[in-house]
Amino acid sequence: xxxxxxxxxxxxxxxxxxARDPADAELLRRVATEIQARTTGRLIDRATGETFTASTxxxxxxxxxxESKFNAWFYQTWLxxxxxxxxxxxxxxxxxxxxxxxxxxxxYRHLPYFERQHAAGLKAAPVGDGALSPIAFHFKLxxxxxxxxxxLVVERHTATRDARYEPYLTxxxxxxxxxxxxxxxxxxxxxxxxxxxxxYMVVPYLVRMHRATGDAAYLDEAVRQVLGTxxxxxxxxxxxxxxxxxxxxxxxxxxxxxxxxxxxxxTEVELLSALPAAHPQRAEVLALFRAHAEGLRRAQDxxxxxxxxxxxxxxxxxxxxxxxxxxxxxxxxxxGWLEATFAADARRGWxxxxxxxxxxxDIEDVCGSTDVGNVDYYLKRPRLRGDxxxxxxxxxxxxxxxxxxxxxxxxxx
Numbered sequence: 001x002x003x004x005x006x007x008x009x010x011x012x013x014x015x016x017x018x019a020r021d022p023a024d025a026e027l028l029r030r031v032a033t034e035i036q037a038r039t040t041g042r043l044i045d046r047a048t049g050e051t052f053t054a055s056t057x058x059x060x061x062x063x064x065x066x067e068s069k070f071n072a073w074f075y076q077t078w079l080x081x082x083x084x085x086x087x088x089x090x091x092x093x094x095x096x097x098x099x100x101x102x103x104x105x106x107x108y109r110h111l112p113y114f115e116r117q118h119a120a121g122l123k124a125a126p127v128g129d130g131a132l133s134p135i136a137f138h139f140k141l142x143x144x145x146x147x148x149x150x151x152l153v154v155e156r157h158t159a160t161r162d163a164r165y166e167p168y169l170t171x172x173x174x175x176x177x178x179x180x181x182x183x184x185x186x187x188x189x190x191x192x193x194x195x196x197x198x199x200y201m202v203v204p205y206l207v208r209m210h211r212a213t214g215d216a217a218y219l220d221e222a223v224r225q226v227l228g229t230x231x232x233x234x235x236x237x238x239x240x241x242x243x244x245x246x247x248x249x250x251x252x253x254x255x256x257x258x259x260x261x262x263x264x265x266x267t268e269v270e271l272l273s274a275l276p277a278a279h280p281q282r283a284e285v286l287a288l289f290r291a292h293a294e295g296l297r298r299a300q301d302x303x304x305x306x307x308x309x310x311x312x313x314x315x316x317x318x319x320x321x322x323x324x325x326x327x328x329x330x331x332x333x334x335x336g337w338l339e340a341t342f343a344a345d346a347r348r349g350w351x352x353x354x355x356x357x358x359x360x361x362d363i364e365d366v367c368g369s370t371d372v373g374n375v376d377y378y379l380k381r382p383r384l385r386g387d388x389x390x391x392x393x394x395x396x397x398x399x400x401x402x403x404x405x406x407x408x409x410x411x412x413x
Contacts, residue, residue, distance in 0.1 A: 002379060018138035019406035023089055027354060028398040032087050032096055034361030035391055039070040043113075046125040055113035062122040064113070066135065069128030069293070069388055071103055073138045073148040075201060076388035079266075080203075081152055083395025090091040090399035092207045101151050104380025107135070107149075108164050114138070129387070134220065138168060143189055144201040154208040176202065182247065185221075193253070193372070194245040196233055199225045199267040208273040222271055229264070230288050230343045239295015240310050244372045254372040256310040262324030262393065265292055269328055272337060275355070284335060289328075293338055296325050297345050304352030308367055309378050316383060319356045319365045323393025326350050330400035336410030343404055350401045358385070366390035 035213035043052045051067055058064055066072055070080065081100025088096035117124060118139045120207040127134040137146035150172055157165040180188045183242030187202065203222045210218035232245040233252060241264050254260075268289040275282040305317035306325055318390035330346035338385040356364045366387040370378065384390075 007257050013224075020402060024350075024354075024398060024402055028087055028358060028395065029091055029093070029386065029404070030355060030361040031363070031391065031398075032084060032091070032093075033083070033396055035070060035084070036096075036099070037102065038068055038222070040068045041071060041102075042067045043110060058113060060116055060120055060122065061126050062117070065116070065125040066107075066127050069130065069134065071106055072127050072134035072388075073107060073136075074132075074134070074388065075101065075145055075148055076392065078149050078151055078204070079392030080158060080388070080395070081149070081392075082298040082317055083244045083392040083399070086337070086399035087395045100149075101156065103147060104152050104156060107138075111138075111164070129384070130187045139171075141172065144179065144195075144198045145185060147172065147205060149200045151208045154205060154206035154212055158208075158212040172205070180247075182228065184228050184231070185224045186232070187225060188247055192247040194229065194232060194247065195372075196241045196243055196257075197227065197263035199229050200263040200270075203270050207270060210274065210300040219274060219279065222274070223279075223285060226264075226267060226271055226285060227229060229282070234288070235294070235295075236291065237297065238311070239291055239293075241292075255375060255378055257297055257370065257378060258306050258308050258310055258318045258321030259324070259370070261292070261296065261310065262321040265289075265296070265328035266324055268292065269331055270336070289332065289337060293329055293332055293342060296329070297342065300325075300345060300349065301352070304348035304350075306349070308381065309375065312375065312379070315379055317352060317356075318367050319353065320367065320387075320389040320393050322356075323390065323397045326353060326397035327393060327400050330397065330404050334400065334403055334410070336412050339412055346397075346401065346404065350397060353397060356390075357394070362386050363394055 007295050038245055043055055043064055044050070044059065045064050047063040052058060070077065084096050084099035088094060095329045097223055114124065124135050125132045137148050141147070153165050156162065157169060180190060181187055186194060187198060189198070202225060205220045206222040210216070233241045235242065238256065239254040242252040243257045243260045245252050245254070268285065271285055272289060275285060296306070300306055301317060305322040307313065307345050308315035308318040326349040329338065329342045333340055333343045333346065358364060362385055364385045366384045366386060366389050368382040368384050370381050
């Protein structure tokens with residue numbers, strides 16, 4: 001029989017309290033363990049297959065690269081860093097806590113080699129199932145999604161004052177000062193598009209710069225990016241975001257893509273967690289988050305997950321977006337931003353998400369990187385196994401679901 005405390009809490013918060021399922025912890029641990037095993041911390045010569053743990057004496061070759069995609073300088077590995085931290089807390093396993101820090105140390109230990117490679121005009125060979133150099137964006141920022149591990153660099157520089165991080169932080173600040181903006185200050189891409197994932201590429205960095213410096217301008221900038229994106233891409237009727245905005249024509253582009261909405265709910269959560277109660281625009285950001293959560297609730301499939309296109313039942317249940325939504329809804333309840341009834345929606349999503357995990361801890365049905373297109377384009381996007389976009393959202397959602405089971409939610413703000 002459950003302890004008296006759990007019975008009392010269940011009576012007070014019937015929609016939010018459920019016993020913590022040991023199988024959830026086992027599954028979360030399985031995936032985290034698989035990620036650690038695949039994060040090899042080695043370099044590889046892709047021409048020969050030879051691997052290295054030291055780089056000081058290596059010959060200068062484009063084929064020498066990072067072996068594991070989990071070690072790469074991508075925004076997905078920042079998301080993975082966040083997920084591993086939360087999994088560490090949920091599982092009570094401190095060894096997972098510094099996963100991202102260890103990855104950053106690996107990159108900077110070999111950075112002199114990659115600097116020589118870059119100076120010679122060589123582009124490190126692609127890693128894993130991607131086509132991109134795993135380190136190129138550290139040196140050359142030309143779009144908002146190139147920011148990679150920027151939030152982690154800010155954290156480590158703040159904690160250590162290690163001068164190795166300063167050239168990148170200077171380069172990033174210079175780049176953001178040059179990014180084109182719409183009249184209200186919303187950043188957009190050089191090719192004349194605002195994408196729904198763009199705020200996630202800068203808001204975590206801005207939040208950490210605020211924490212590092214105490215300068216409120218960073219928070220104000222973060223708010224500007226979220227609300228500017230809302231103005232152009234959020235449909236109040238549906239409660240969803242369109243994928244993109246065309247700067248030249250002033251019109252939205254694409255469909256209600258699942259992961260585009262996932263990036264935005266992650267960004268809303270990131271911003272709400274940083275905004276003080278007295279911030280003049282916090283209520284506006286909170287209202288947006290709640291409207292988005294309501295829209296996502298309406299879009300949820302009866303079986304629990306969310307479709308690749310939110311309004312298309314013929315689209316498959318997509319794993320990365322489902323993980324992002326489960327995390328957003330569960331954390332919204334846990335933080336008191338949403339009513340406790342959203343806990344049931346989060347749990348149904350978690351049930352669907354668990355069905356996408358393989359016996360060896362891999363993740364299925366993750367949409368590959370996606371540009372803007374028509375409905376047919378989105379429906380035909382590849383359904384990948386092991387894609388980096390899936391791991392961070394799974395860890396975040398699992399950790400937050402476990403937190404949901406441990407204590408009653410805070411009263412809504």
